[in-house]
Amino acid sequence: MFLNVHSSYSLKYGTMDISTIIAQARALNIHQLVLTDINNSTGATEFIRECTKQGIFKEADDVQKGNIPYQLKPVTGIEFRKDEKLLYLGIARNKEGMRELNEFLSYHNIQNIPLPDDAPNFKNVFIIYPFSKGFNKTLASYEFVGIRNKQLNHLYKHPLLQQKDKLVVLHPVTITDKITYRLHEYLRAIDLNTLLSKVPDEFKCSRDEFFVSEDDLKKYFDDYPFILNNTQKLINDCDLSAYFEPVIQSKNRFAYTREGADFDKVLLRRIAYKGLEYRYGKNNPVALERLEKELRIIEFKKYCAYFLITFDIVRYAMGKCKFYHVGRGSGANSIVAYCLRITDVDPIDLDLYFERFLHEKRTSPPDFDIDFAWDERETIQKYIFKKYPLGHVAFLGTMSTFKDRAIIREIGKVLGLAKDEIDSFSDPTREWLNLQNLTYKKIKLVHSMMREMPNQRSIHAGGILISEEPITYYTALDLPPKGYPTVQWDMYEAELIGYEKFDILSQRGIGHIREAVQLIEKNKGDVVDIHDFKTFKDDPKLNEILKEGQPIGCFYIESPAMRQLLKKLKCDNYLTLVAASSIIRPGVASSGMMKAFIERYHAPDKVVYLCEEMKEQLKETYGVMVYQEDVIKVCHYFAGLDLADSDILRKAMSGKYRSKLAFDELVNKFFISARAQGHSEELIQEVWRQISSFAGYSFSKAHSASFAVESYQSLFLKTYYPKEFMVAVLNNYGGFYTRWVYVHELQKTGAKVHLPCVNKSDDVVNIKDNDAYLGFIGVQGLENKFIEIIPAERRKNGDYLDLEQFVKRTQITLEQCILLIRLCALRFTGKDKKTLLWDIYTYLGHKKKKLNHAELFNSEHKSYSLPELENSQIEDAYNELELLGYPLNFNMFDFLKTNYRGDVMAADLHNHVGKTVKMVGNYVCEKTVHTIKNTKMWFGTFLDANGDFFDTTHFPNTTPMYPFKGKGCYLILGKVVEDFNFPSIEVLKFAKLDIYMNPVAVD
The missing domain is CATH 1.10.150 (DNA polymerase; domain 1)
Structure with a gap:
């Protein structure tokens, strides 16, 4: 009966999310409703899916109790508005009708054409016009007029009574009560960028736009039973069961070749075997066995087209465009991807598990992350959109939400507050004072309701969907400033629908490598094969420079924290760099596991393993779980779970598994299986503790390996062609x-x-x-x-x-x-x-x-x-x-009034460990962190007068509220401390030094 329900996807208008709408309907025993968000279909598939779940779960409960099962029939459509004015509702009769609505809206979005005042001739859609629109024509078979209960008295002698079968109930739903109506008013004011008190009534919903029981709704129309009958007939004629899928089916393009999926299998095998010879030579039984295993799984899961489409993208980039790319993420666990040159990471060499990427039991689709240079990605995107049919390829969307400080600013603006007052409300240090302020309390109340609500649709960083069916079966399309059709939902909804995205990403580091190679050939005539990674990783000169921890400009290893870690580890090989790329992440570092790894790395003979299985599987990382793959290995070899279940458990512990019941079953399976291996209960509990404490922030080894490959490539260029490399870094706008x-x-x-x-x-x-x-x-x-x-x-x-x-x-x-x-x-x-x-x-x-x-x-x-x-x-x-932005022919020390440059230079710090020293440093960068007590401390990076880096630590008890005062030179008094042979300064006193003033600025 409810033909016009708005969710919070009616941006800055609706107040309820999908789950709230369903809960409200269920509480009032409502059995039929239509989700019609304003100028979008973002929530349509989510609504259908969640309604189906509600029906299934309720039915199971009721069967047990012997009650009549509850069913909520989901119907979807779109409310079309122009200039804040309601034009008409479109309600899909079936899946084809939803496609018609989405294509109609997509056409006007993409062509930037205003919506027409009258709806076009639809075949599978019901159109409902508002009663306020004047009618001097006979309505078509698919056209109706919606009338609100307050408008019934206007029906007396109305011309529409000549078309009684065209009148239906219109009871819009936007809010839940008076409180959410006030929230709605705030949203409208924010959307219209005006004061709360100046929002016109016609731009707001009515105060009665909330759910009532179906019986109460029918009472409003007791005198007009034909209107109720028309409404019931209309909704009964809608059937979206084609969207109901007990098991998610892939919506991606089924076949890469025109000949179809069977020929795809043949083609993938042919290309993979050719690549196998390129990567491993003609006779490598280990690689051959691994390749066959992966191909069987890929064929079984029907991912041949996905691999071939990705291969085609990479082939186009490397061939016609001569672009350099990096394939990273869990896709680097695949030997097929390695043979197709999608990635440059050898999964056999690194003992990477294909199950981390794809296995028989995996329900969520995997994807490849392909990085190109920042200024080349658009060329690849154009190729993809040109190659595949219009309507079958689109960018993935994102949905930004209202964030804490942003909400406070927006609410403050619509309340008419001064900027200074709004800023003070956003200042966390004034929280205790603000709590005494009534206006602030009001803002906080609205903030609590608005927080995490959808704010605006945007475009994903690089996700592209290539669909078998027209994408408009599942979404309308927007046309953001980037100029490509974009779906109206995000990657999470895409996964639940059944789409595997193609991530075409970009980064500056690849630009550094590409331009350096071009400059080297142009200036020196040397042709560098940047893909010759096996030579790079074994080069003693590169490994010695890596050990020194000064790879400025090199991808992923140039930051202060990474430089420190490299020096602490004395990292001089690829495998250690792969580990370092993972343990540098905040979760691992803050848990103490980074320190444990460094200690064990320097004293491997003293490592005590929990058991032989843990030693065998974690000896490469000295008993410390460093990668997501470590979770899989321990679950498989220690507990006896198969690799597929091991990966599902790993994923579940990272927070990406929605069913708690299924997760609990897996945990129980882990313990039962581990006991069956003969392990003691105490040992099982300790292993589980380590797994569960680590898995939530673990990092894919394949991802770390991909980063490490690129780091070595950058390091090779900087080592042997330093001038060209640094010019390339500058021309691609630097890095850290x-x-x-x-x-x-x-x-x-x-x-x-x-x-x-x-x-x-x-x-x-x-x-x-x-x-x-x-x-x-x-x-x-x-x-x-x-x-x-x-x-x-x-x-x-x-x-x-x-x-x-x-x-x-x-x-x-x-x-x-x-x-x-x-x-x-x-x-x-x-x-x-x-x-x-x-x-x-x-x-x-x-x-x-x-x-x-x-x-x-x-x-x-x-x-x-x-x-x-x-x-x-x-x-x-x-x-x-x-x-x-910097002086070229001078350095910041030349600006100082003093000639003093410090008692100690950075290169000599290791000789002053434990001593208090005075240094002068040119500010490079800083990092702010919060302590356990929620106080702030800082890490600083400086250059001394000789141009060498040194690092400082500023503890809360020795540091003012904010110690740094911008670029310039600082006088630093501090104690030299050493951690794993890496010296730094614990600052005791800190002050910025005076400089000569600009003579032009002096009167």
Whole structure:
């Protein structure tokens, strides 16, 4: 009877989530309702699925008790609105009807065409117009008019009585009570960006839009039984049972080839065997046995097309585009993926379990994560969208929710509060004071109701769906700014529907590698096979540099925490790096397992294993569980569970298993099976304790291995081609650190780094021989068009000869030219900056008109003799600091008023362990952490005057509220401590040092 129910997916309008709607309906014994969210179908499949579950569970209960089973019939549709005005409801008669509605909305979303005032001619959809819309026509067979009980008195002698069979009950549901009506008002105010008191009534729902019992609803229409009959008939004619699936079926494209799934099997085997020879040679029985095992499972689970589509994407990238990629995640557990060159991780070499990726009992779909360079991913996305039919490929969506501080700001705005007051309410340090404030209490109450409600739809970082059926059977499509059709639900709903996403991701690290390889070939003629990983990992020079822990610019291993870990481990091999990539994660580190691993790594002979099975399976990591695969191995070899159940249990403990009953059964199975292996109860309990405490934050070994491969590739380039590599890092916008750190690192390679020059620089950094010129992109305030025009014009018509010619050829404006002059970018003229600044005013003055008027003759400006103008190094340094963000020809120590550079340098810290020392450090970065007592402490990273890194720890009892005061040099007094031969400073006193002021800024 309820044809117009809104969930919270009616963004900033509805107040109930799907489970609340179903619970309310069940409590009132409502048997039929239609979910019609505003201009979206986000919740449609979730609603159908949850209603089906409710019916099944209730039926089971009632059968036991001998009662009549409860059934809630789910029907879905869409409410179409334009400019906040209700146009009509579309209710799907069946699955085809839902597709029609989704395609109708998708067309208008993607084409950016306003919805029409009248609905089109649908075949499997009922259209319900509001009674307020005037009708002077005979309604079509699929068209109806919804009338609210308050509107019944308007029916007297109404023309619609001539079409009695077209009137149906319209009782919208948006809220649950008066409290949620107030929540609705806040949501509307936020959506309309206006004060709460200024939201027009017509933009809000009615106060009576809540569920009532079906009997009460019928009483409203006692005098109009034909309206009730029409409504019942309409809803009875709706059947969405085609969506009911007791077991989730894959919705992905069934076959990669035109010939179909059987030919896919043949093709996958052919490509995999060819790749097997490339990876392992002609006679490798271990690899062959593993390949056959995986192919059997892939064929059984019908994932041949998934592998082939991923292979096709990688083949296109490597072939036509010559792009470099990294396949990572659990997909690297697969030898088939390794042979198809989807990944570069050898699963046999690392003893990786395919069951971590796919097994016979797996119900949730796996996926590959394929990384490309940050500026190449779009090319791959275009290829995918062009290759597969329109309507069968779309981006995955995401649903952002209201977050704590964001909610407080939004609520404060609609209440008309001042910005300072709103900011004070968002300050956690003022919580005790705010609790005395009545306005704050009101905000907190609304906040508690709004928190985690859907706020807006967005686009997933890289997930793409390729569907067998038209995707519009399951969702309408949006067209976000990215320009590709996007589904209206997220990855979790996609998984529950049956979609395996293709993750096409990007990262800067791949850009570093790609450009470095190109620069090396261009400048030195060397062709680097960056995929020759087996050579890299065994290179003693690379492993020695890795051990030193100074891989600045190298993917994943350059951060302060990772550098410290590498030095503590004295990491000099691939397997240790793989482990380090996993134990660096916050969960492992905070649990104490990182420290335990380091201790055991340095004293393997002292490791005491719980039993022989644990020793056999965890000897590589010294008895410490480091990877998700370790959970699988222990469950399999210690407890005797099969590999499929072991992975399900691992996944369940990571919080990704929804059924507690099924989880409890697996835990019970673990204990029964472990006892059957002959283990003591005490041992089983201890092993289970270790598993359960670790599994929630474990990391896939395959994922760590993928990161480690890329780290070695970066390390190889930095070791043997350091200048080209650091230029590539700069041109791909660095990594963990700010830009000046990488410029400093480029200087350390011996390269002469120059300020931008209009006759030498390009848009990005370039290097030839030993000279590197910074690019125009790094100049703050320089407009994009001049970043492109200046080098392009020079390449086309030769070097600029003087300032006047530069101005005419580039059409540059006065303000933009001043930026370049201040940065010495026109030093080729031989004139100092002050003279050039004088000259530019004679050419451009304060006028903005163009100088290039297709002159027949080149007329030169008169020259004037100027007095000697003073230039200073400190002024130049401040110009560089302002326009580049860092001084190039100076360092921050040159700004100091004092010549003092500290008593101890970073390289000598290991000789002062236990002593209190005084140092001067140039601030690089900091990290804030919370202690167990919820107080703050900090970790700092600095460079000394010699350009070497050192690290500091700032404990709460020795540190002010916030010790750091931005970039600059700090005087540090602290105690030298050492942890596994890694020295650092425990800070006792800390202060920023005074600097010379900019002479231009001084009166």
